[in-house]
Amino acid sequence: MIEDMLRTPSAVRDAEKYTAHNYHPLPVVISSAEGAWLTDVDGKRYLDCLAGYSALNFGHRHPQLIAAAHAQLDRxxxxxxxxxxxxxxxxxxxxxxxxxxxxxxxxxxxxxxxxxxxxxxxxxxxxxxxxxxxxxxxxxxxxxxxxxxxxxxxxxxxxxxxxxxxxxxxxxxxxxxxxxxxxxxxxxxxxxxxxxxxxxxxxxxxxxxxxxxxxxxxxxxxxxxxxxxxxxxxxxxxxxxxxxxxxxxxxxxxxxxxxxxxxxxxxxxxxxxxxxxxxxxxxxxxxxxxxxxxxxxxxxxxxxxxxxTGEFQRRSAELGERLRAGLEGLVGKGLVEVRVRGLWAGLDIDPALMSGREACERLAERGVLAKDTHGSTIRLAPPLVITEEEIDLAVAQLAAVLTA
CATH class of the missing domain: 3.40.640.10 (Type I PLP-dependent aspartate aminotransferase-like (Major domain))
Known part of the structure; x- marks a missing residue:
């Protein structure tokens, strides 16, 4: 039990000790993922709202892509x-x-x-x-x-x-x-x-x-x-x-x-x-x-x-409007400005409230992973397989962070 409790901080410490510090990652150690969700070494699940800077547009381990990789690995x-x-x-x-x-x-x-x-x-x-x-x-x-x-x-x-x-x-x-x-x-x-x-x-x-x-x-x-x-x-x-x-x-x-x-x-x-x-x-x-x-x-x-097929472009356009509506509702309530195009959003947080890094840390505590960029700006870029309910969850957790 004690070993399990120490797994995450130990992995974070080792990463800090043995790697060049060209990144400043959040102290989350991911061990598995599926679709729009990540799971850390302690079993906590996180909604991925970064998607590897758009490298994971189709989500984690998309079945069609995994099947293609497996088939080719054998050949x-x-x-x-x-x-x-x-x-x-x-x-x-x-x-x-x-x-x-x-x-x-x-x-x-x-x-x-x-x-x-x-x-x-x-x-x-x-x-x-x-x-x-x-x-x-x-x-x-x-x-x-x-x-x-x-x-x-x-x-x-x-x-x-x-x-x-x-x-x-x-x-x-x-x-x-x-x-x-x-x-x-x-x-x-x-x-x-x-x-x-x-x-x-x-x-x-x-x-x-x-x-x-x-x-x-x-x-x-x-x-x-x-x-x-x-x-x-x-x-x-x-x-x-x-x-x-x-x-x-x-x-x-x-x-x-x-x-x-x-x-x-x-x-x-x-x-x-x-x-x-x-x-x-x-x-x-x-x-x-x-x-x-x-x-x-x-x-x-x-x-x-x-x-x-055009399916993912349509999903991004349609779900992006839902994301936009949710985020625009937070302007004046902790957000200064939002910029949204499809499932890609830039959010300027009132710098008097917190930095972008602090906002991402607080979101991670609430089970949502995002990335700050400059100052008090953060980006949201969830996988295109995200659902309406998951978008609403991300917006709700952001609202909670801003008003906490």
Missing amino acids: LTLTSRAFIHDQFADFCRELAELCGKDLVLPMNTGAEAVETGIKVARKWGYQVKGVTPGQANIVVAEGNFHGRTTTIVSFSTDEDARADFGPYTPGFTVVPYGDLDALTAAIDENTVAVLLEPIQGEQGVVVPPEGYLPGVRRVCTERDVLFIADEIQSGLGRTGRTFACDHEGVVPDMYLLGKALGGGIVPVSAVAANADVLGVLKPGQHGSTFGGNPLACAVAIEVVRLLA
Whole structure:
């Protein structure tokens, strides 16, 4: 009995002792999960309202995805891209069709997809647009989060992500998010791409002004610049559409995808674009040992097929309205502002009440897991398999935390 009581704090202490402190997790030790629920080592259940930053859009251990992984584990897990395996073509074809693009380049992590997009855009700029060699630049937005590699943090405006990791990679121009005039003014003859999140997740689920994304699309077309949409968090059903860009009928030149593409089982990312863009790459110029491996492709094929039905996009849209209604009812009662798009919400708590971290700690005590971002802002991103009753439960527990 005493041993059981000490299991959770011991695991937390060991994690603190033996791992680099690049994360500050809540003191919860998860041992199993199913659907929208997590269970810790002491048997306490938690409603998952983070979903692995959208990596678990289809919930924990979705039966169709688990079956695909099990079947592939018994056959073949890795070949490298030196050979072709029997899952590869189906994955690339079906994802390309979902995106409405010609080609797909599979990688592993979201940051790898972003790095790939940057490389492709630069090469396209030199070979197709005729940009001065070595002078390509890419326009990005303040408040962005595209990953944590050295190149990516070079254009971050988050000092926690950026400070003391220099020297920084040149070739990026940062403009205010949502400001079309500033973006237009930043484009010059050597600009090869505009790289944006259609909704800024890490910043607190910030939705740009209506008309901004269509304006970016128009300017990129007029100025012969690629529009790269980082849909790693916002894509694949999270916002109530397949892609967040779909809400305004915008089609970028390049999609960067990840997180949910791996079904919460394996890391899978991809770049999708037409042949006139991705076709600039030739053998030996880019690659990945694990990118497009058989296990990843087998799971991702099933992810694409789940999305092809439209069921999860509809669930996200419909349940997102319920979430919105519940959260908006708390504005003025502890919440200052809420931003909701599908099953994705950014909540600004009155900073006089508590920090975002404190709110998440109190929610965890009440059996709901969420994640703070900056200051007193927290994010909610439950799996798309969540039910109406579970949404109501999450909102009720948040209300209790705010009024306690």
